[in-house]
Amino acid sequence: MGKMQNFENLKKEAAEKAVEFVKPGMVLGLGTGSTAKYATLRIGELIRDGKLENILAIPTSDRTAELAAEVNIPLTDLVKNPKIDITIDGADEIEPSLNVIKGGGGAHLREKLVAQSSKKMIVVADESKLSDKLGEKWAVPVEVLKIAVETESIFLKSIGAEIKMRKNENDENFITDLGNFIIDADFGVIENPYQLAGKMNSRAGIVEQGLFLDLVGIVIIAGKDGVRILEKK
């Protein structure tokens, strides 16, 4: 078995470990990304085999909605079911107190909506996502209104960010589901993510930023030495 193949197996194992927290009758949030997709597939398997009944799921992206529909997971939304029991999602960067950065896929608004409505959020990821501090490896994705792209660029630079407009594959500005732009704001190592989040959150024009603070309860990591579980203290 090649290394890549083996690594995919570990990601699958991590996702399946997360699914062990899921019980019949739950409302679930379904994340997006290369590890989270295995959780969706596993939930579909358990439903098919009659081992998991009365599940309703809210996808965090159109891609996940399609995958969930393919494996016959009944879908709902946050208007019909505003309270979620468990969400399983990926993350781009994870630090030891389980604060994370998300938004590499440009869907962190919908992802944060689902996360903040969840009793328990479980992040599944491979070990390349672990950092000592947020910002070591990843810029903070900042979704901004089109009309505010200049004012918020100026603002982000004024609080120390190097900024880059998120582009699509045609090198045009990336447009989110809600019709906004994304600015990737590189603050370097973030010493105080709460303070930084507070500053960005207070701005009209910033629709949502990718710091997920105190939202994650459990992280399940796939690494070369196997799968390990980190719990919020």
Add this chain to the structure above:
Amino acid sequence: MGKMQNFENLKKEAAEKAVEFVKPGMVLGLGTGSTAKYATLRIGELIRDGKLENILAIPTSDRTAELAAEVNIPLTDLVKNPKIDITIDGADEIEPSLNVIKGGGGAHLREKLVAQSSKKMIVVADESKLSDKLGEKWAVPVEVLKIAVETESIFLKSIGAEIKMRKNENDENFITDLGNFIIDADFGVIENPYQLAGKMNSRAGIVEQGLFLDLVGIVIIAGKDGVRILEKK
């Protein structure tokens, strides 16, 4: 002269007092409302009479944009001109340290964008808008994503609000320029507006709330005893 007529004259006087701060070459934010409209009219007058040159203005609403165009004020936007010298706008409730509630017209997102990009924000209002503390007279308008209306209703109630969906004249849910709903969140008297704003700002799904804190530099009040000026200490 009737009382009403007299009161309109005072509002006009307050607005014209605000316009005295405007100098040639400035970029202006133009507010909306029954007092702010007199400022727009006055600026148009000064431009017409050759007393105010090289003005560019950013309206906070479509209504104001129309009025400004009628009186030949050159318009721009926050992408072309992200730095505003002076904004003159109204407010729904004003307390002594010049924190205010806005959003009665449902445009507080655009209004806050303009306010936070302004070197100086001047609020013009009649004295009925004054309170000892915010929340005495006015609920906080909270613009929410449609998909988040249930989760954010639950959230607002959990932090102590009595909530009401904003309706239009046909008793349908009011829709903002950006396609969102407005929840009017009545917290009663707000003892700590900073804390309350922080809680709401941290929520994905809340696009913008109507507490304008530390944004207003000068308030010009039209009252039955004349016009007075309050300055931020």
